[in-house]
Amino acid sequence: MRRNPLPSLLLACSLSACGDAGSASDTATTGDSTASSTTSSTTTSATSTGASTGAPTTGDVPDTSTGDSTSTSDAPTSSTTDGSDTTGSDTTGAVASSTTDASTSTTDASSTGGDQGLGQAAQDLVAELEAAVDGVLYMSEGEDTWHVVAFADVAPVTEANLKDIIKDVYVQNPNEQPLIDRTIEVRSFPWLFDPITVPQPWWDDGYYMQAEVYAPIRMLLETKLVNLQVFRLGEQQGNVLQGAIDVYVLGETGDGDIVGMWSTAIET
Numbered sequence: 001m002r003r004n005p006l007p008s009l010l011l012a013c014s015l016s017a018c019g020d021a022g023s024a025s026d027t028a029t030t031g032d033s034t035a036s037s038t039t040s041s042t043t044t045s046a047t048s049t050g051a052s053t054g055a056p057t058t059g060d061v062p063d064t065s066t067g068d069s070t071s072t073s074d075a076p077t078s079s080t081t082d083g084s085d086t087t088g089s090d091t092t093g094a095v096a097s098s099t100t101d102a103s104t105s106t107t108d109a110s111s112t113g114g115d116q117g118l119g120q121a122a123q124d125l126v127a128e129l130e131a132a133v134d135g136v137l138y139m140s141e142g143e144d145t146w147h148v149v150a151f152a153d154v155a156p157v158t159e160a161n162l163k164d165i166i167k168d169v170y171v172q173n174p175n176e177q178p179l180i181d182r183t184i185e186v187r188s189f190p191w192l193f194d195p196i197t198v199p200q201p202w203w204d205d206g207y208y209m210q211a212e213v214y215a216p217i218r219m220l221l222e223t224k225l226v227n228l229q230v231f232r233l234g235e236q237q238g239n240v241l242q243g244a245i246d247v248y249v250l251g252e253t254g255d256g257d258i259v260g261m262w263s264t265a266i267e268t
Contacts, residue, residue, distance in 0.1 A: 053125060119154030119255030125224045126150050126259060132145035132217045133261055138247065142266035146217075150259045155227075155252040159184050162231055164256065166248070173264065176235065182246070183236040189228035192249065193218045217261075225251025232265075242267055 086147050110179055118126075126148055133146035135222045151157075154165050163179055200207070221228055228251035234241030250260035 004206055051237075071158065097250050103259075117255060118150055119152075121224065121253040122150050122152070122232075122257035122259050125253065128220055128224075129261060130261070131218070132220055136217070136264065137215050138263035140245075140265035140267060142264070144261075144264040146263045148261050149248075152255060153256050154258050155256040157229070157231075157252070157258050158252050159186050159231070162233075173246075176244050179233070181235075182233040183232070183241060185232040185241055187230040187232060189221070189230060189249070189251075192230045192247075220253060221249065221260075225253060227252050230240045234267075240267075 019120055130148045134146065136146055137143045138146060147167060149166070154161075157165055162184060167179060172178055176182075193214065196207075197211050197218050199211065203211075228249065231248040231250065232241060232245050233248070234245035235243050243266070245265045246262060247265050248260060248262045250258055254259060
């Protein structure tokens with residue numbers, strides 16, 4: 001399922017997260033983003049295209065995090081696991097070549113930029129992150145590009161305030177629930193990035209190619225942000241999220257801005 005991009009707009013900060021209740025949420029990178037403060041940041045379009053490297057689209061991710069919780073009673077079960085965490089459906093990202101458009105990607109999705117309300121650290125990171133995610137696809141049963149987002153002066157971001165933070169840039173997937181009704185699942189940063197950046201004995205060439213493009217993204221996020229978290233927003237079916245799931249990776253700058261990126265995973 002794909003997102004139709006919203007026009008580029010002001011965001012209240014710079015970084016691949018809205019509305020009502022604190023239990024279901026995520027954002028899109030297009031649209032005007034107004035944080036809990038009155039400042040705003042400007043969003044500019046950044047379209048990423050490419051073809052996947054053929055890395056597996058699903059796989060279980062060992063949960064290396066500590067202290068992370070999910071808002072759902074159970075996370076999506078994955079097909080394989082080699083760690084203690086047997087819950088959560090991990091969708092891996094893959095390198096995109098410039099020759100093919102991602103058929104399910106959110107084209108023209110905007111990434112934030114500009115300097116209204118954002119501290120210098122957030123502005124610099126937005127520019128670096130946009131370059132790092134360019135051409136990189138997030139692979140699941142579909143594929144989507146990563147989009148950079150930033151919100152000024154709204155840290156910390158939590159499950160309770162996520163929807164409020166991202167509501168003005170959120171793009172609803174066709175035939176999916178509105179943001180207010182979506183269930184939020186909180187995951188750790190390593191939960192998402194370890195399976196695609198930490199080599200394993202069983203890795204094939206596709207995994208190594210994937211790690212090559214995701215390692216710089218991970219480095220940027222880990223060295224420039226604190227309190228990194230992954231938020232997944234989707235429609236709950238039983239004890240798992242299904243359909244088009246919004247995946248937000250968000251962290252805080254020292255100035256209290258939120259910067260990150262989002263993409264969409266298809267899980268049926």
